[in-house]
Amino acid sequence: MNDDRWAFPPQPPAWPPAPSTTPPKRTSRTLAAIAVFLATGIVAAGIGVGGVLLLRHVQAQPTSNPPSAAAGTSSGAAQARATYQQAVTATGASAGFHYVAVSTGGDAQTIAGDAGQANGRQAITFVSNFGTEQFTLLLVGGTVYVQGNTPPAVEDQLGVTPATAAAVVGKWVSVKSGDGPYHGLWLGITTSSQGSELTLTPESLSTVTAGGVSATRISGIIPATTNLPAGSGSLTVASSSDLPISYASTISAGGTTLAFTTTFSGWGTAPSVSAPTGAVAWSTLTTAVPAGGGYGGGGLPASAPTPTPGAI
Numbered sequence: 001m002n003d004d005r006w007a008f009p010p011q012p013p014a015w016p017p018a019p020s021t022t023p024p025k026r027t028s029r030t031l032a033a034i035a036v037f038l039a040t041g042i043v044a045a046g047i048g049v050g051g052v053l054l055l056r057h058v059q060a061q062p063t064s065n066p067p068s069a070a071a072g073t074s075s076g077a078a079q080a081r082a083t084y085q086q087a088v089t090a091t092g093a094s095a096g097f098h099y100v101a102v103s104t105g106g107d108a109q110t111i112a113g114d115a116g117q118a119n120g121r122q123a124i125t126f127v128s129n130f131g132t133e134q135f136t137l138l139l140v141g142g143t144v145y146v147q148g149n150t151p152p153a154v155e156d157q158l159g160v161t162p163a164t165a166a167a168v169v170g171k172w173v174s175v176k177s178g179d180g181p182y183h184g185l186w187l188g189i190t191t192s193s194q195g196s197e198l199t200l201t202p203e204s205l206s207t208v209t210a211g212g213v214s215a216t217r218i219s220g221i222i223p224a225t226t227n228l229p230a231g232s233g234s235l236t237v238a239s240s241s242d243l244p245i246s247y248a249s250t251i252s253a254g255g256t257t258l259a260f261t262t263t264f265s266g267w268g269t270a271p272s273v274s275a276p277t278g279a280v281a282w283s284t285l286t287t288a289v290p291a292g293g294g295y296g297g298g299g300l301p302a303s304a305p306t307p308t309p310g311a312i
Contacts, residue, residue, distance in 0.1 A: 128298030
C-alpha cells in the first residue's frame, strides 16, 4: 500500500454503461433503465468510449464550442451564456476542489474525487455485469494508478484475465498514456477535465440561495449526443465568484428518468497526491480487451480471452 492516505465516506454503487447486445450476466434496475433507452432507439449500443460507468460517461461528454448568439436571442440568454463560460473557465483555472457526483433513477451511484491542475484522485464503486466493482484512481505525472479492490474491477477496468485477477486485487497498477485502458481512466480527474464536463447550452438565469449563500442558477439544455438523448440541466454558481456549487442534468426516455448531480466544495485546495510505491506496470500483466464495451465498459467478461504477452 502507498502512503497517500485519504478518506471518502462509503460509496454507493456507480452507473454501469449500457449492456451489449449479448444478454447481460446479471439484471439490475440500472441495466433495465438503459434497456428502455435502447429499445426506443435513442441510445446506441456502447454508451460511451472508454469510460468506466454511465455516470462518468454522461459527464465525460466534452463541452461543445460555446453557443453562438443564434443560440438565444434574449439578453437573458446572452447573460446566461457569459456567466456559464466564466464558470467553466474558473473551474479549469482553480488550483483544486472536491466533488461528489451521484445519480438517481436506477441503482444509487457515486464518484467522489479531488481535482488538481495536473493531478487528482477518484474513489468509485458500482455494479456492472462483471459484479461489484470498487477501485481508486490516482493521476500523478501523467500516469494513472489504479487500485482495484475486487476481481470484477481489475477485470473490467484493466482487462486482467479472470485466471490472474485475484493476484492483482489490492495492488497498485500504473497505466501510462498509450496503454489500452488509459483514455477511459483519466477522464474527469483534473480541474480542466471537470470543467469540460459541465455540458450545458445556457438559456436563462435565476437568483437562488445555495448553501446559505447567494447564488446564480444557469438553466438550459443538455445537448444530445450519438449515445444519449437531449436533456435539461443547470449549473449553480456562487454569485461572488462564479465558482460552481452544483451541476445537474436529467435525461428522460420511455418513461424512465435518469438524474445526475455533482456538488463542489473546497475550492482553491490542491490535492496532495503522490505515486504509490511498488506499483505494477499494466504492460506486464496478462490482459485482454474486455468483451461488451472494452476497458471499463462494464460488459460481459470475455469467456476465452486472448492475453497479451507477459504475466504477473
